[in-house]
Amino acid sequence: MTAPDVLPEAEPLSVDGGPVGCLVIHGFTGNPSSMRLIAEAMADDGHSVEMPRLPGHGTTVEDMNTTSWADWSAEVEAAYQRLAGRCEHVVAMGLSMGGTLTAWIGAEHPDIAGLVLINAAAEPSEEMRAGLQAMLDAGETYMDGIGSDVADPDVTESAYAKVPLAPLVSMLGAVADLQDRLPGITAPALIMTSPQDHVVAPTASDHLAETLGGPVERVSLERSYHVATIDHDRDLIIERIRDFVGRVTG
Numbered sequence: 001m002t003a004p005d006v007l008p009e010a011e012p013l014s015v016d017g018g019p020v021g022c023l024v025i026h027g028f029t030g031n032p033s034s035m036r037l038i039a040e041a042m043a044d045d046g047h048s049v050e051m052p053r054l055p056g057h058g059t060t061v062e063d064m065n066t067t068s069w070a071d072w073s074a075e076v077e078a079a080y081q082r083l084a085g086r087c088e089h090v091v092a093m094g095l096s097m098g099g100t101l102t103a104w105i106g107a108e109h110p111d112i113a114g115l116v117l118i119n120a121a122a123e124p125s126e127e128m129r130a131g132l133q134a135m136l137d138a139g140e141t142y143m144d145g146i147g148s149d150v151a152d153p154d155v156t157e158s159a160y161a162k163v164p165l166a167p168l169v170s171m172l173g174a175v176a177d178l179q180d181r182l183p184g185i186t187a188p189a190l191i192m193t194s195p196q197d198h199v200v201a202p203t204a205s206d207h208l209a210e211t212l213g214g215p216v217e218r219v220s221l222e223r224s225y226h227v228a229t230i231d232h233d234r235d236l237i238i239e240r241i242r243d244f245v246g247r248v249t250g
Helices: 032-044 069-084 097-108 126-137 165-184 203-211 234-249
Strands: 013-015 020-025 048-051 089-095 114-118 142-144 162-164 189-193 216-220
Touching (some): 013 032, 020 069, 020 097, 020 234, 032 048, 032 089, 048 069, 069 089, 069 097, 069 165, 089 097, 089 234, 097 114, 097 165, 114 234, 126 165, 165 203, 189 234, 203 216, 216 234
Parallel strands (some): 020 048, 020 089, 114 189, 189 216
Antiparallel strands (some): 013 048
16 A cells, blocks of 8 residues: 655655754644744754654545554654754754644653743643544544634645544543643743634643743734744744744753
């Protein structure tokens, strides 16, 4: 069986740069296209970059339905190791579930230089997980998509039109499992939040800010929806990440 084709702009990115490594992580049902502007800005600054395409993403939703958190976190760990092997400092940055994976890699590697969490899915919801599990148990496989929550009318996110339920349940389980580890994450964190987010409640950022064990700074993305990295605040996001990376690795 041949692997499905990768969608345009969904390719991963690997750049050999300087001693600062940037691990750039996209979100659930999305792909690297939503984080490409950030990854390219980091490369332009001379940094090393790893932006993996998470398994099952950027191809077909049927492909994604065969994957779970274990696959995505393994891919992120491998990308982290590639950076750590050639860089003095690593900063992880992620959007939505990419933010969940960013926090997770911060728990796995306490010596990481910094974490950038953009509309991160980090607040557990047992009610939501139970509801989705009930849909799965009833024989349902997919639900309507959550992609392209973007305020800019000229921008569309390249995300799946449907959400595979089993992978989503696995992600929510990982969010729940992560909770006890959040206070032990002491790396500096930059938390960016869209007050008008129709996918991840802004309270998830509040939860992170209150729970993480290290210094936290916050940025409000007033003009953007969930996929803020390609929305009206994309330049502000890059500017603040550049400043943060310079400070935590300097």
